Amino acid sequence: MLCAPAAGRALLLCALLGRLAAAGSPELPTAVNITWSSINFKTILRWQPKPSDYFYTVEIHGQTSDTQKKCILTAETECDVTDVLRNVKETYTAHILSVTSSRMDNFEEPPFAVSEKFTPYNQTILGKPEIQNYTQKDSKLSIVFKDPLTPYTFPNGSFQSIRDIFKHDLDYKLYYWKDQSSGKKDATTKSNKFEINVDSTKNYCFYIQGIILSRRENRDGQESVVLCTSVGRNILDEYGAEVFIIIAVIAIAVITLAIVLSVILCKRKKAKSAREKEPLNGV
Missing domain, CATH: 2.60.40.10 (Immunoglobulins)
Known part of the structure; x- marks a missing residue:
């Protein structure tokens, strides 16, 4: 008769201790802005924010494959997950767990964020040939x-x-x-x-x-x-018609200048010759 009340008190005590433990362990921030970046099947997972006093661990979940962990207890905000996506036609999601080193031994599930679905065969970008x-x-x-x-x-x-x-x-x-x-x-x-x-x-x-x-x-x-x-x-292909137009304009300008100078010099020569033929004053 005393066993049932004793068992009830034990369960109540466990529940109270659980609430106190939860109250003493505030919920950690979870990842946001999770993106997949993949070129030629090299795939990098990125997210925000930078952690402070906690870490991230990445879990890759496939539709038919076993869950695999990557970048365990990392303080970075990116993770190369290429080697766990070998089945390129599989569709994957990433769970980014926010954890503390002490909480890894705890049976309680840490807070996490879930990425969009990613299928490498359909979504990786082809690189440059x-x-x-x-x-x-x-x-x-x-x-x-x-x-x-x-x-x-x-x-x-x-x-x-x-x-x-x-x-x-x-x-x-x-x-x-x-x-x-x-x-x-x-x-x-x-x-x-x-x-x-x-x-x-x-x-x-x-x-x-x-x-x-x-x-x-x-x-x-x-x-x-x-x-x-x-x-x-040829030269026209190399430099274009514009350069030839400039050269032609310069050539025309040089030829025009040469003609003008020739005319001026010719007139001066004639004027000088005419002055030399005039009689000197007083003679």
């Missing part, structure tokens, strides 16, 4: 370029390229135009080479970017550097 070489011979422009690499490796240790992951879902688009012109044309390939017909008397500028065909957003990758050919480049 690397143009290895290009030639313009007669009416043919040939361009060879290299796929951007990812942080992920094959079993032999070599790095996978974005083509190894996206396969036939990856296209490259070339934008090209005559030098000194604004009218662009484009061409598409699934290989690492472009060969296009051009005007053999003109120089061309161009850049390349990758495209993921299955995407509705973030389809276009970063643009490569802009390069220009120089085959058959």
Whole structure:
């Protein structure tokens, strides 16, 4: 008969102690402005604010994969989570826990903030293709370029390229135009080479970017550097018509000045000759 009241008093005491412990441990601030930043599958998680007297621990939750912890007890506000996102078609969320070092041993769940969902295959940005070489011979422009690499490796240790992951879902688009012109044309390939017909008397500028065909957003990758050919480049192509107009104006001015000076010198010479032929006064 005495057991039940004793058990009730024990539960009440535990509840009171729990409330006192909670009152003595104020809730820690949670992360805000959580963003995913990913280029070629290298993915960085960022958030705010900078912690003061507490730390952050990141938990990555996948739809079908086990929860994994990263950047445990960090005082930073960013975390490289690339290595736990290897299943690039999985959709992940990040839980950013606000913790103290002493609270890690506590069974109580720390406060945390949850990120937006992130699917690397759909959301990573394609980096710049690397143009290895290009030639313009007669009416043919040939361009060879290299796929951007990812942080992920094959079993032999070599790095996978974005083509190894996206396969036939990856296209490259070339934008090209005559030098000194604004009218662009484009061409598409699934290989690492472009060969296009051009005007053999003109120089061309161009850049390349990758495209993921299955995407509705973030389809276009970063643009490569802009390069220009120089085959058959003449002075007019190099400097433009404006420079020739300036040179022509200067030449006309010099010729006009020379003519004016010649006329003045000629008149002075005639005047001097006329004075020399006049008789001296008093003679």
